[in-house]
Amino acid sequence: MTAxxxxxxxxxxxxxxxxxxxxxxxxxxxQRTGSGWRLRFExxxxxxxxxxxxxxxxxxxxxxxxREADAVLFGAMGLPQVRYADGTEIAPQLDLRDxxxxxxxxxxxxxxxxxxxxxxxxxxxxxxxxxxxxxxEGWFYGRLNPDRLPPASDDEAFxxxxxxxxxxxxxxxxxxxxxxxxxxxxxxKGRVTCVDKANVHRGLALMNKVFWEVAxxxxxxxxxxxxxxxxxxxxxxxxxxxxxxxxxxxxxDILSDLGAGLIxxxxxxxxxxxxxxxxxxxxxxxxxxDIAGQGKxxxxxxxxxxxxxxxWLGTRHKMPALAGAAAQLEAAVDRVFAGQRVRPFEFxxxxxxxxxxRAVIDALAESEVAA
Numbered sequence: 001m002t003a004x005x006x007x008x009x010x011x012x013x014x015x016x017x018x019x020x021x022x023x024x025x026x027x028x029x030x031q032r033t034g035s036g037w038r039l040r041f042e043x044x045x046x047x048x049x050x051x052x053x054x055x056x057x058x059x060x061x062x063x064x065x066x067r068e069a070d071a072v073l074f075g076a077m078g079l080p081q082v083r084y085a086d087g088t089e090i091a092p093q094l095d096l097r098d099x100x101x102x103x104x105x106x107x108x109x110x111x112x113x114x115x116x117x118x119x120x121x122x123x124x125x126x127x128x129x130x131x132x133x134x135x136x137e138g139w140f141y142g143r144l145n146p147d148r149l150p151p152a153s154d155d156e157a158f159x160x161x162x163x164x165x166x167x168x169x170x171x172x173x174x175x176x177x178x179x180x181x182x183x184x185x186x187x188x189k190g191r192v193t194c195v196d197k198a199n200v201h202r203g204l205a206l207m208n209k210v211f212w213e214v215a216x217x218x219x220x221x222x223x224x225x226x227x228x229x230x231x232x233x234x235x236x237x238x239x240x241x242x243x244x245x246x247x248x249x250x251x252x253d254i255l256s257d258l259g260a261g262l263i264x265x266x267x268x269x270x271x272x273x274x275x276x277x278x279x280x281x282x283x284x285x286x287x288x289x290d291i292a293g294q295g296k297x298x299x300x301x302x303x304x305x306x307x308x309x310x311x312w313l314g315t316r317h318k319m320p321a322l323a324g325a326a327a328q329l330e331a332a333v334d335r336v337f338a339g340q341r342v343r344p345f346e347f348x349x350x351x352x353x354x355x356x357x358r359a360v361i362d363a364l365a366e367s368e369v370a371a
Contacts, residue, residue: 005313007039008069010062010092012047014287015297015353016075022299022357023073023306029361030329035321037313047077048090048287058092063099067278071309072096074282075302079289086152088143093273096280097135098144102273103167104174105133105252106308107284109239109259109269112300113338116264116347119239124262128189129242130178131259133252134171135273137162138203140249163203163248165210172214174274175246179221182243191222195231195247195255204248211246232258260284265346267298270305272312281309291345295352298344303333303360332363 009024011017024041031039044062051057057077066072074096078089096102111117111127118124142149142160150158175192183190192215198208208225215223226234228251234241235255239262247255260269266285273280283301291297307329314322336342336359343349344356351359 001036003037003317003319005037005039005070005317006068007041007309008062008065008072009041009043010046010066010072010077011043011075012077012287013049013079014076014289014292015285016047016077016287018292018295018297018353019283019299019302020073020075022353023302025357026303026329026360026364027306030325030364033364037319037322037325041073046092048079048082051090052079052082057090058095063096066096066280067100069278071313072278072280073306073309074280076283076285076287078287093280093282094140094143097273100273100278100280101136101275102278102280103134103136103170104274105131105135105249105256106178106272106274107131107133107252107256107259107269108271108304108308109256109263111263112268113334114340115268115337118261118264119236123238123240126240127262129239129259130182130244131252131256132171132175132178132244132246133256134167134247134249135252136249137164137167138249138251161201161203161250163207165206168207168210169214172211172246175244176214176218176221179244180218183221189243190220191224191243192218193231193242193245194223194225195228195245195251196225197228197251198225199227207248228255231255235259235262256284265298266301267344267346268300268304270301270303270308272305272308274312279309279312281305281312295354296345297353298346299353299357300333300337300344303357304330307333328364328367329360332360332367335363335366336360 011020046058046062139161141162179190179192194211196204198205260266269284271284307326310326341359342351
């Protein structure tokens with residue numbers, strides 16, 4: 001008996017459709033050999049170009065489809081020249097996080113064998129941490145709740161941050177559960193670090209307090225704390241020392257980009273936006289309109305995001321075969337880069353979207369033969 005999973009595909013803007021096409025090609029090949037599962041893809045509109053064309057950034061039909069899906073695959077949305085009247089960019093991904101309650105932004109930062117790294121220290125090759133970003137409140141709260149803000153003018157504008165006990169508690173429970181899962185795979189892992197600015201902001205002082213309360217319930221996992229400015233420094237000095245970093249929305253946004261830089265750039269950094277019932281998976285990069293349509297986009301982050309999706313579906317539906325497929329896809333990506341089979345444009349090479357996807361498909365075929 002085969003289990004079908006409905007996957008809503010949101011290609012979006014810029015390089016979004018290109019990396020999505022590459023991802024769907026790889027997933028199509030992977031599920032050909034899958035055991036007991038099948039993905040059914042359906043594509044829906046949304047993004048800056050959709051807003052420019054129709055006046056709507058994310059149609060109600062797309063939101064309804066995302067709400068009803070088993071998972072969402074998201075390419076990239078937003079174009080710098082397309083803005084709302086208040087000057088902010090089109091970002092339906094924020095609406096999706098709010099509507100689907102995707103409170104945990106999971107951003108793996110892992111050095112892939114063979115990928116050039118900016119840090120000369122040989123320990124950089126062992127970087128393997130996860131940033132868990134709270135995504136429903138924090139300093140993004142005002143963007144999601146504009147009716148709570150005073151009107152802006154040319155002389156003055158206000159933003160609003162909000163931290164709640166409930167939001168913080170579920171973020172940290174998620175983070176400790178993730179740390180336990182990572183420790184089961186690698187006994188050296190399993191530490192959660194709370195990253196905040198509790199010495200300045202009342203909301204983050206509350207977040208810090210809740211962190212230690214939750215940590216007390218997970219005595220089998222190590223727990224510690226770091227202010228966000230010190231963490232920015234530490235991630236440049238010794239990122240290999242960290243495992244799970246749990247943090248506020250805006251801080252997580254910034255540290256995720258810093259972390260991506262440590263492993264070769266945004267093209268290598270996947271992510272998942274996860275809630276208790278829904279999940280969305282996307283590369284950490286944006287729409288990169290400067291290279292759109294040129295075939296230069298690196299699809300690796302998109303492929304690794306799809307692996308995260310398979311792992312999440314496998315865990316949620318208790319299907320080890322899906323988790324196995326996730327591991328198979330991740331291993332294929334590693335083999336491609338470890339073997340120097342491709343060199344993306346951002347690393348001075350000439351291998352673009354199609355070539356990288358093809359190399360991963362070939363690596364999957366090799367693993368199938370070996371099995």
